[in-house]
Amino acid sequence: xxxxSVPDLRAARRQLLLDSAGIAVSAIGFGFVFGLxxxxxxxxxxxxxxxxxxxxxxxxxxxxxxxxxxxxxxxPILVLTFFLNxxxxxxxxxxxxxxxxxxxxxxAAMAHVLTDEAFALAATHFHRVGRADVPGYWIGAVVAVFIxxxxxxxxxxxxxxxxxxxxxFGLDVVFPAAMAGLAVxxxxxxxxxxxxxxxxxxxxxxxxxxxPAVGIVAGGLIGPLAGMAAPEGRRRMAPDSDLTGLPVDxxxxxxxxxxxxxxxxxxxxxxxxxxxxxxxxxxxxx
Amino acid sequence: xxxxxxxxxLLMGVVTYPSRALPLLAPGIERLPPRAxxxxxLVGPAVLASIAAAETFVQDTAEGANxxxxxxxxxxxxxxxxxxxxxxxxxxxxxxxxxxVALARFAGLG
Numbered sequence: 001x002x003x004x005s006v007p008d009l010r011a012a013r014r015q016l017l018l019d020s021a022g023i024a025v026s027a028i029g030f031g032f033v034f035g036l037x038x039x040x041x042x043x044x045x046x047x048x049x050x051x052x053x054x055x056x057x058x059x060x061x062x063x064x065x066x067x068x069x070x071x072x073x074x075x076p077i078l079v080l081t082f083f084l085n086x087x088x089x090x091x092x093x094x095x096x097x098x099x100x101x102x103x104x105x106x107x108a109a110m111a112h113v114l115t116d117e118a119f120a121l122a123a124t125h126f127h128r129v130g131r132a133d134v135p136g137y138w139i140g141a142v143v144a145v146f147i148x149x150x151x152x153x154x155x156x157x158x159x160x161x162x163x164x165x166x167x168x169f170g171l172d173v174v175f176p177a178a179m180a181g182l183a184v185x186x187x188x189x190x191x192x193x194x195x196x197x198x199x200x201x202x203x204x205x206x207x208x209x210x211x212p213a214v215g216i217v218a219g220g221l222i223g224p225l226a227g228m229a230a231p232e233g234r235r236r237m238a239p240d241s242d243l244t245g246l247p248v249d250x251x252x253x254x255x256x257x258x259x260x261x262x263x264x265x266x267x268x269x270x271x272x273x274x275x276x277x278x279x280x281x282x283x284x285x286x
Numbered sequence: 287x288x289x290x291x292x293x294x295x296l297l298m299g300v301v302t303y304p305s306r307a308l309p310l311l312a313p314g315i316e317r318l319p320p321r322a323x324x325x326x327x328l329v330g331p332a333v334l335a336s337i338a339a340a341e342t343f344v345q346d347t348a349e350g351a352n353x354x355x356x357x358x359x360x361x362x363x364x365x366x367x368x369x370x371x372x373x374x375x376x377x378x379x380x381x382x383x384x385x386x387v388a389l390a391r392f393a394g395l396g
Contacts, residue, residue, distance in 0.1 A: 029377050047291035054299035059334060064298065066337045074294055078301050083329040085302040089318075093309035104311065111307035112299075170387030173359050177366035177383035179338035181376040184367055186331040191324075196331035203336030207344040208352050215344070219336025224328035228321070240376065242330075 012129045016121060016136050020144030023117050026244030031149040034061055035156015037175045040166055041065045048157040052150045056113065059182050059242035060084045065175055070212035080220055091119035098122075098132040106134065113141040116241035145243060185240025190233030199223025338363065358395060362387035 031052065038048035043065070051061045060081045067077045091114055099107055121140030126132055166172060187193050199219040207215025318326075342363050345355040366383035370376055 026377075033380060043291060044289055046289050047295065050289075050292040050295035051298070054295045055302060056299070057302055059330065060298060060302065063333065063337055064294070066341050068291065068294075070340070074297065077294065078297055080333055081298045082301040082305070083326065084333060086305045086326045087330065088302070089305040089309060089326075090323075092306055096309045099310060107310045108307060111310050112303065114306045114310075168388070168391060170362060170384040170389075170391065173362040173366075173383050173387045174380060176338045176341040176359065177363045177380055178376070179334050179341065180363050180367050181370040181379045183331045183334035183338060184370040184379075185374070185376060186334065191328060192331045195328035196335035199332030200335035200339035203340040204343045204354075207340040208354055211352060212340050212344065212346075215340050216333070216336050219340070220329060220333030223332025223336060224325050227328040227332065228324055240374070 009129055009133065012125060012133070013136055013139070015128065016125045016139055019121060019124070020140055023121070023140075023144045023244055024148045027117070027145050027148040028152040030058060030244055031152025032156040033174055033178060034058065034065075035153040035158075036160045036166075036171060037062060037065045037156075037178065038153070039157045039160035040172060040175070041069045043068075043157065045154060045157045048153055049150065052153040055081070056115065056146065056149070057081075057085050057088075057242065058149075058244075062175065062178050062182065062242075066179065067216065069175075070207075070216065072213045072216065076213065076217045080217060083220065088114055091116070095119065095122060095126075098126050099134075099137075102132065102134060110137060110141070113146050115141070115145055115243055117141075117145045117243060120241075149243060182240070182242055185242075191227040191230050193227075194230040195223045195227025197223075198226035358387055358390040361390070 034052070035048055038051065038061075043051075051064065055061055055064070063080065063084060064077055067080070092111060095114070099110065102110075118137070118141035121144060122137045125136045125140065129136070160166065160171075163169065163171065183196050187196055199222075201219075202222055203215045203219030205215070206218045209215075342360050343355055344352050346352050362383040365386045366379035368379075369382045370379040373379075
């Protein structure tokens with residue numbers, strides 16, 4: 001596959017912007033809900049914004065709201081955050097062959113904004129143009145996700161203050177419902193279902209007996225062992241992103257990372273999945 | 287107004303960054319054994335379900351004890367679960383969950 005000409009690159013970037021628009025809308029919705037949940041948990045606007053700037057990971061941010069509300073110490077919060085976000089390893093590995101010729105500092109900066117959506121948009125865009133396109137990466141990672149997510153977080157935490165009694169309007173259920181919905185989005189087969197069921201059951205029983213600090217952590221760390229003990233079964237679909245709720249081809253990233261192959265993971269966050277899974281990450285014409 | 291969670295946010299960023307950056311900065315480091323990859327894949331649904339279930343069914347009393355609780359919030363979470371499983375749309379699920387709880391409370395049920 002050869003690199004595309006400049007007009008084609010422009011066309012690919014226009015397509016990238018179109019793909020990014022839908023993702024930005026979803027990021028705004030979920031960022032706003034996170035801001036509301038953070039406000040209900042007693043976060044200040046600065047604290048909520050700091051979460052979205054520094055952690056910048058939907059499920060971990062939502063989870064931290066619950067951890068804080070349950071009085072969990074910081075150490076288990078950080079351990080669970082690490083495990084929750086470990087899947088980014090696969091996205092990073094999948095994009096690494098495309099970006100290995102970029103300056104070290106630039107790759108280090110790119111890593112901070114690598115999310116489900118950034119991965120999906122970049123993998124699809126790189127595949128489309130046949131090589132890495134750094135401005136395209138920033139469009140997908142920052143313009144489509146980072147900026148909308150952060151502005152919406154701020155809006156949620158500030159506007160949430162205008163609601164006199166959030167529980168009267170059912171807003172206190174946002175957090176557990178969002179956690180449950182995100183969990184459903186990650187259940188793509190029997191093992192995930194068993195892990196979620198075991199995690200939930202262990203979480204309730206041990207939270208009741210020993211307190212949420214123990215119960216939540218135990219559910220999150222023991223539940224996967226139950227899932228691993230279950231037979232594989234049929235995988236039904238791609239998991240959903242934790243920032244927008246849109247499907248992401250995590251399996252594609254796992255396959256690419258496991259095989260040590262190039263990117264083009266056939267990602268699908270509101271964009272068509274790529275058929276060719278063997279693009280050339282080092283295409284000329286940079 | 288306290289801003290101590292800013293430090294926690296920074297630390298969450300610190301523990302998240304290696305998984306985002308290591309393969310980009312040191313290619314090859316991501317080649318974990320398949321069992322480890324499987325475990326990592328299953329942590330997400332397990333920990334989210336654990337939080338959702340504990341948050342829905344366990345409450346702490348003023349005396350600091352934990353009690354089991356079955357209230358209208360469980361119905362709201364269930365409505366969200368059902369819609370997300372059916373339509374694969376989290377936002378729709380959240381709207382349904384909030385609506386169920388709000389309507390029940392307006393009707394004096396919760």
